[in-house]
Structure formats: structure tokens, C-alpha cells
Amino acid sequence: MFEVILYILALTLLSYSFFRDRKKTKMALTKSWKAFINILPALAGVLALIGLMLAVLSPDLVTRVLGQNTGTWGMFLTSLFGAITLIPAFVAYPMAASLLDSGAGIMQIAVFVSTLTMVGTVTAPLEAKYFGWKETLLRNGFAYLFSFVAAIIIGVVLR
Amino acid sequence: MKLIKPYILLILVVIIDLGIILYNPDLGLKIFTNTRANILQMLAILPPIFLLIGLLDVWVPREQFMRFMGEKSGIVGISFSILLGAAAAGPLYAAFPLAAIMIQKGVKFSNVLIFLGAWSTMKIPMVLFEITALGSQFALTRWVISVVGIIVMALLISRIITKTEQSEIYARHSNL
Incomplete structure (x- = not known):
């Protein structure tokens, strides 16, 4: 439910941003992707650890x-x-x-x-x-x- | 070695998992199911959060963040940090990247800690759940104690972590 609100919020803001300024929107998406890729290895490790922990x-x-x-x-x-x-x-x-x-x-x-x-x-x-x-x-x-x-x-x- | 370092935890866990699968296939299967569920949950919750991070970075100037949650924001900054954290959804690890962008935008360290604290245990969706399962008296008492505790702990921690150490953390996020 709250996840849905989060999605609606993010997508609304994204489309607003796209209509206001495409170049800035592209910069924002690059930043989003970089921030995600940056943390992915550590995040993957933690998710695997949680999976192990929850099973044991x-x-x-x-x-x-x-x-x-x-x-x-x-x-x-x-x-x-x-x-x-x-x-x-x-x-x-x-x-x-x-x-x-x-x-x-x-x-x-x-x-x-x-x-x-x-x-x-x-x-x-x-x-x-x-x-x-x-x-x-x-x-x-x-x-x-x-x-x-x-x-x-x-x-x-x-x- | 430098290439492997970020993956060290993942590699360790996978090795343990493989060992378990060899000796106890049932438990191994359970681990596999759990990990897959975790990854799916992550894929569901993280895209909007990282989208917001990118948009915040580009559209909201540093000055705005500093005005409402910066060094001199006082009680206003504390209230904003609690509101932001409590309005959230998702596991605590989803709060870390948001806290990182707050740091990058010059939000006061104690306010970042208050945000993390509020996210961890005062989220409105979670409180509603808690009321249903454990009763409103339990949930609301815990919520009120948590507000006080989180603020006190944040102020304490931001005293113990020296200004030099804080600026190291801020420098780490300055050019993300």
C-alpha cells in the first residue's frame, strides 16, 4: 500500500521533471543509477546474509x-x-x-x-x-x- | 583484490550457503527461497527510492536542505527529520541511501541520525501494524518513548563522533 504511494510519488515527480527539463532529468536518472550500482555489492551481500539468517x-x-x-x-x-x-x-x-x-x-x-x-x-x-x-x-x-x-x-x- | 573487496560479504555467505546445501539440502532450499524473496522485496522497494534520490539531487538545492535541516535548523530540523523518517515505508537498509543524500546536501549529522531512528522504529505503516497486533496502548507508549529516545541518542552520538570524523563522513558523500 505504502509502496504504491512511493511509486506514484516517484513517477509523478519524474514525469514533472521530464516536462520541465529533459537534460536535468537525464542527470537525475544517471545519479539514481550510479547511487544504486555503487551500493549493489554490499547490498547483495547483506540480502544473502538475511536469507541465510532467516533460514537458520x-x-x-x-x-x-x-x-x-x-x-x-x-x-x-x-x-x-x-x-x-x-x-x-x-x-x-x-x-x-x-x-x-x-x-x-x-x-x-x-x-x-x-x-x-x-x-x-x-x-x-x-x-x-x-x-x-x-x-x-x-x-x-x-x-x-x-x-x-x-x-x-x-x-x-x-x- | 581491489575488485573482490566489495563482494567479500557476498562471497563468504555464498560459500557458507554451498556448505549447508551439501550437508542439509532442505535448509539449503529454505535459504534459497528466503534470499530470492529478499531480492524480490528489494527490487520492489528500491526503484522509487533511488529515483527520488536522483530527483532530489538535481532539483532541490543544498540551501533548501540546510535551511530546514542544517546546522542551525534547531527544533524545526528535528521535527522535519522525524516526519520524513516516520512517513517512510520499507526496511532500514532503504533509508541509508536517502540519509546519504541528506548528508551530501548538508543536513546536520544529528538530524540524519534522527531520520534513521524514526525510519527504523516509528514508521506510520509499521505503527498501524503494531496497533493491530499488540494493541494501541503498547504501540503508542512505545512510539512516544521512541521519539524521546531517538532524539537523545542522536544528540549523544553526534557529540561522541567528533567534528573531524563527521567531516570525513560528509567528504565521503560529497561527490556521489
Whole structure:
């Protein structure tokens, strides 16, 4: 749905650009292509890594392991799964909901959602290619710690 | 060696994949299916993003970016960065090239980090999903905490990464 909006936006702007100035539009397309080709090798590596990771740490396995481990240890384990795996939202949220049903605590789920979305271990090589390793380690490290803070606050608010 | 270096991660993963296929064909097939799905997802989401990058580069002058999100943009810059990130769709790796063009256009480093943070966990499509699956109280509480956390973390990180290091990152993107 949102992807469709993105396409409509990009294509509308592209046609507008084409009618305003063909030369500039050609420059823009060259730039788009260059930016894409530039990052393609690193991107391909990361996509392959995600494919491998998702097969080894499948959502089924994650649900089983996390459903059995609750409490502080469960929360820690959940945060590691969240940080390492990269599961698309439409799989992750139903999964989180079923984890809640199978006995996981609200803090455990909160730390899972936050680490899953904010911490990207498998995408780190790509992030480092753009912004360097220091930024990558700092952003992901802080996001990891923040996920616990957020989870504790959510645990208190939703109690 | 210089030719191989960009592909090092891809080569490593493919070698591991081949090993797995030899010992566990079922798991190997799963990896293949997953990787194909990932590539298809990438091909679906990236074309409009890279189109926008090219168009932004050519049509929106540096001054516009600096005015709304540059060094002196203050609270306006923070708000713009959150809005841009939250209005997005797609995985975090799609945000990196957009953040790179922001850097190239002179957007303040902390605002780039806020944009990345907002994209990672505050995207509106994702929040809607979260509300359906985990309830509005959970999703909205997490959203509010995330706004605060992302701003604080961005300001901290842009302090820890020195101005010299920041200008190295900016130089890297100056002639993309």
C-alpha cells in the first residue's frame, strides 16, 4: 500500500521533471543509477546474509525458544534474537502477539520489537559502508540499550 | 583484490550457503527461497527510492536542505527529520541511501541520525501494524518513548563522533 504511494510519488515527480527539463532529468536518472550500482555489492551481500539468517533462525524456532524462556533471562535472549534477526513487520508482529499468548511477558515483547526494528546486526556492513563503523556501532549499541529502557517503561505503564 | 573487496560479504555467505546445501539440502532450499524473496522485496522497494534520490539531487538545492535541516535548523530540523523518517515505508537498509543524500546536501549529522531512528522504529505503516497486533496502548507508549529516545541518542552520538570524523563522513558523500 505504502509502496504504491512511493511509486506514484516517484513517477509523478519524474514525469514533472521530464516536462520541465529533459537534460536535468537525464542527470537525475544517471545519479539514481550510479547511487544504486555503487551500493549493489554490499547490498547483495547483506540480502544473502538475511536469507541465510532467516533460514537458520526461522520465526518458528524463535517463537519456540522465546516462548519457553521468560523472565530476565528470556528478556535477554529475546533482545539477542531481535538484534540479530531481521524479520519483516508483517511476520514479526503476529509472531510477537503469539509469543504473548504463549506466556511471554510484556517487557520481553517490547524489547523484542524495539531491538528487531532498531538494531540491525546483519545490515551493519551496509550501514558502515555509508556512515563508517563508529556510527554503526554507536547507533546500534545505543539502540540496543535503549530497547531495554523502553521495555521497562512499557512494562510499568501497561502493568 | 581491489575488485573482490566489495563482494567479500557476498562471497563468504555464498560459500557458507554451498556448505549447508551439501550437508542439509532442505535448509539449503529454505535459504534459497528466503534470499530470492529478499531480492524480490528489494527490487520492489528500491526503484522509487533511488529515483527520488536522483530527483532530489538535481532539483532541490543544498540551501533548501540546510535551511530546514542544517546546522542551525534547531527544533524545526528535528521535527522535519522525524516526519520524513516516520512517513517512510520499507526496511532500514532503504533509508541509508536517502540519509546519504541528506548528508551530501548538508543536513546536520544529528538530524540524519534522527531520520534513521524514526525510519527504523516509528514508521506510520509499521505503527498501524503494531496497533493491530499488540494493541494501541503498547504501540503508542512505545512510539512516544521512541521519539524521546531517538532524539537523545542522536544528540549523544553526534557529540561522541567528533567534528573531524563527521567531516570525513560528509567528504565521503560529497561527490556521489
